[in-house]
Amino acid sequence: MKHHMGFALLCAALTGTGHAQVADSDSQEAIGERRPIAVDADDGDIVVTGTRSAGRRALDASAPIDVVTGEAIAGTGFPDLGRALNTLQPSVNFARSATTATATNTRPVTLRGLSPDQTLVLVNGKRRAANAVLNVNNSIGRGSAGVDLDTIPEAAIARIEVLRDGAAAQYGSDAIAGVVNIILKSNASGGSGELLGGITEEGDGETGLAAASAGFALGDGGHVTATVSARHAEPTNRALVDQRFGRVTYRIGDPRSSIAGAAVDAALPLGGIEAYAFGTATHKRSDNGAGFRVPGFSIVYPNGFLPIIRPTITDLGGTIGIRGEIAGVRADLSQGYGYNRANFRVEDTANVSLGAASPTSFDSGGVTYRQAVTDLVLSRPLDAVLAGGNFALGGQYRRERYAIRSGEPAAYVGLGADGFAGFNPRNPVDAKRNAWAAFGDVELRPVQRLLLGGAVRHDHYDDFGGATTWRATARLDAAEGVAVRGTIGTGFRAPSLQQQYFSAVQGATSAGRLVTVATLPVSDPVALALGGADLKPERSRNATAGVVLGPFAGFSFTADWFRIRIRDRIALSEQLGGAAVAAVLARNGITGFSQVRFFTNAVDTTTRGVEVTARWAGEIAPDTRLSLSGGYSWLNSRLDRLRANPALPTLPLLATKSILFLTDAQPRAKATFQGELTHGPFDLGVNLAAFGTYTSQPLVAVQTFGGKESLDLSVGYRLANGIRIGAGVQNLFDARPDGIADQGNVIAATGGSFPTGEETPLGVNGRSYFVRLSASF
Template identity: 75%
Template sequence: MIRVFLLTTAAFLASEANAREAGIDSSNVDEIVVTGTRTEGRAAVESSAPIDIAGGEEILESGYPDLGRALNFLEPGVNFARAATTATAANTRPVTLRGLSPDQTLVLVNGKRWHANAVLNVNNSIGRGSAGVDLDTIPQSGIERIEVLRDGAAAQYGSDAIAGVVNIILKSNASGGYGELLAGITEEGDGANGMATVSAGFGLGRGGHLTLTALARGQEATNRAFVDQRFDRVTYRIGDPEARVANLAFDAGLPLGTAELYAFGAVTRKISNNAAGFRVPGFSPLYPDGFLPIIEPRIWDFGGTVGVRTDFGRLRADLSYGYGENQADFRVRDTANVSLGLESPTSFDSGGVTYGQHVGDLALSLPIEGVLAGGNIAAGGQYRSERYSIRSGEPQAYFGLGAAGFAGFNPSNPTDAKRDAYAAYLDIELRPVEALLLGGAVRHDHYDDFGGETTWRATARLDAADGMALRGTIGTGFKAPSLQQQYFSAVQGATSQGQLVTVGTLPVADPVARALGASDLKPERSRNTTVGVVFGPFDGFAFTADWFRIRIRDRIALSEQLGGAAVQAILAQAGITGYQQVRFFTNAVDTTTEGVEVTARWQGNLGPETHASVQLGYGWFKSELDRLRANPVLPSLPLLRTKSILFLTEAQPRDKFTAQASLAHGAFDLRANVAAFGTYTSAPLIGAQIFDGKEVVDLAAGYAVAEDIRFVLGVQNLFDARPDEIDGQDLVIGATGGSFPTGEETPIGLNGRSYYARLTARF
């Protein structure tokens, strides 16, 4: 893949040089950003740290109806694993950055911390043990751009910014609008999907705006399960879940003299379902031919922020308050609780989880003038209050062995946890001379459940020559253990060595978890370094290359599913008969991640009516296990084994290449996207396996049928790339029937080639 990248880059640079010689009138690529700096008016290529920008148009033009998939094929440092059977992973849509965990990337909306999922991913998939931000909660058509800061920034933004920051900037137009209809289907005839969305801006008062966005989306399930060799029929459902999503979002601003009142927010309703593992004939007398339980999360999500910005002379002040909440209720249907025999219902209320977050921010910023070549000083504080609760399911759901598929929530103690956190920071940027920018930030966060954490960050950028700069950052970071990780409690079915078992996930304070080696969680601590070079911008061209290294101590992970005679004895002593294995969260791991990221971009005019753009990106990532701590109570039972370790180190692609090219002439336009994913290693059923890299090519052609109306036809995964199949399924035929086509880690999904049509309008 490195050879492909170098050859493509060389061809790209040659074409750019020819374009310059031809005198092409190129547009600028130096977009102004607000992420990673508190200095106004700075372009992405002028920053001291690597920042990528995905424009709202680029996201929509990808043809993907959900934001996670769009970013996966646009950004080389982003990975979006397409989980196919796991209800928590497939129905919450976080992304990863630089091969780390979803909850190690901080997500902002308009520069303000957005709330995480209440749903914790406890399945065997990428992001296992994390509760990230669901990107489905922000409608794509309401996004102006997304800024991706590829650098640790906890000293600026607080907890979670170990891998970087994703800042979603909403549209803020006071007039005009956009509408779109999209429909798609896979070549195999399933997975039909459709989306309708509209976004419009209105004037508000004198010089204000109100931008409203509405989106509705639905998709049918896909199924790529193999024939179950035990019964000579398809028994599993493995693919994208059936889902229905509705979003409403707004962004508003109203000038009042030297001040501006602002507000923004979003409300989302999502209902989706996934199939659990097939239960064979004889498992329940209600289903003589066996049955496939369906888990259905029903999610409400809403968040909003109100604030005021004002100037006191040269001093800028921003005071805001935000609240966000994610609530998920689970139902399981087409199932049974075998402990109830023929009296068992076939559907159950399995309970639910709720996470809420209050955030108050005060930010002060003062440009430095008349000192050397200038700079900026900023200071501020933050108050954050979090709450996490679990609602127990109906008693029939968790009685005895529990409802097959998901016995649901029934904590031994009522779960309604909360905590407060306070923070203060100081951020300084100074130019000793015009060509040199130095920066430093320090921040202290105090949590009332584990204490304080101080982080720092230093940055530098030297513009060595016109169009060439060196840049670098070094700093520390942390991620507080989430309330979800500390207090989650549930019982569900899972696979272990290819066998279906019932697993209890227990809070670290639970006496049974303590008896098996659990202890209070500590915050993760990181140290990160980034060094890079920038060329451009000139004549519409920019090129960046960066090396990074991130060391993480006390990394929080979900333990192995602990079982065996010693565990059974502890469970029996506690009077527990409802599950066979136990897991809990632990700080058992230290890791180091390093890599190289390269981007290149050019855009310009090839003629009076012809515009072209090309973007290339490449990322190489390597994560290694530095230390695995032993189980302090049962040393013979490792807290993590191969499969769990691989999720933290090698289960995401080792490298990734992306390319986007567009050409518009008059009423016609063409677009091509390429994403080449490198190898990854995981252990889907029994042994570890290296999965080959795959390339996905998307093509689209558009035609303006009227001045503001455009029709697009597109094909995704043109060459029908599919992930490697699992080796050795014949060894576990008795458990799964050889039904699984691949593991949960694939970044390209299972669907194969698909087609879509879009109709867009501007008004």
């Protein structure tokens, strides 16, 4: 309760001072808040990420920052944020998993080719809670529990700021690859609404979305902005004909899903301070096909069956706070809360251990993650010191809780329900931990053209100890419109509670065969006997150096080189099996599974790359405006070290497939281009995303998949009274990822059903169409 008492005491102090003043908008920017700003290309986008100084443009920052507007996101025609960012951002990758229930229903993104949980996600500058669901499937982000971007309604977003630089010294754990800061709409009047419908070329995947957002004045200078959104999508299926049976037996594509969400952002001046609050609420349901079980597998389904996994996910996230200024010091105190719960059912299946008496529908249990975060930031401009600067101090207290609810006994007894035997931890899981942090950062201009910065932060977790990180930045404006910039620093990522305590038994694919695999916490005696050990935090060193040109005459250009070295990287081990594993299982009296995996700090990696962006916008004729932007990223990740299994040296903790997920399974290069032409009420848009090659092991053989390009076109017409009607085609040339190379018996074992691997950023749906009706008032 101490952090709640501290919150109340500072509230009283701020409200009681006779010298406090309402923080101006620049002050709000400096302490992690936001204001809606309309800017021309020559002015640049004002950002609040990566700095606590007020009113800074993205192009004036010492580190690369990209700004994606809510209008640009909506203009892609994608109803989910992950696919929109995948089209618009060259350093973002969004793998379109097509068969795995955990990866398909939790929609994180990756930055700079790293894992989803190595990118910190903020909402209005405050830490967002991660998924309760851990991705344990063979897909990008294997072993991670990132933030599900699908839990934030697109219609509630004013803009997104993407900081492409390690920032653990400013924000704490998880900011190894960078930071994604989602800024919610905060208008005090007006609103918008939209209806969107879509369908694929093959006539499936019908999608409908309805959303509305409106702002209202609150008191003298305050606001309440509310958003509601609902979306439903029918499934797609690109499974090939199963050659064993002459029919389609698998479901490979997007699941049937329904998502309802709401968001609110509010602020109210109260004398000399301002109270604020924001939050989101989301409910998701979907159904996903597991692996096909052949005829004879279960007496209940003599002709074979396809188990259906149905997760139901509830996500809540919110923050309340106060901000103000006392004697020239800006203060921001907030209390945040996050809650993510996922319950699972598996249907159209059977537990073969129960024979003909087996049910066909099971409650498989669920997982819950909670997070409470108290933040205090004090910031003071250094206007009278040299050429100016800013100094900030702050602290954070975070409490986390992770729990697993067991399913019904019929779901896990014996071999368990096929498809997903559910949760039945060998030991009950209800884990908690506390973490606190203190930090300071300073920016100073010795002369007007030179900006220097430094930050240091210490985080302490009660389950693994402390970590101190630092960051140094510099920027020199060598001439008008020409600057060089660079950063260097350290980072860390604490092992999540999900990675430390997750426990489940489920069906998985091994060498093209269905097997029963147990994922065990590292503290489990079986995991310890097979080489498990207490997890340590990941530690990183990062450096970025670049050049900035512009803005002038509507044009800007940036180029940055980066390098990120990560030690003790946390990864989900291989599915360990064979005689040695069978002997350990037998000694422990275990018959319900044949393979085991657990988390390990087995690898060190280094990722380096180059990122380039360019932008131009301007009038090309009366009432005609053209904007062009492009980006390119190239990266190379290498394995520096793989530690041997201390218990069974002949059984590697990670084999080729798992290593490729960390190094080569994401596109090595990516280019994006966006163009928009407006003439009077007409507009024409084009988006191009070109993905480079990537290498993975989809079944048994290692395969390099060729690069592919997706071109999207859209047109629109603005009617009277702020109404616009538009339509578009996505993936105009119907690009598809390469198929899985012929692998003999392995292909035969699945009947040749899989069109490609799980790693594709392009997806398997092919060409699709959308229409969109939007209104603003």
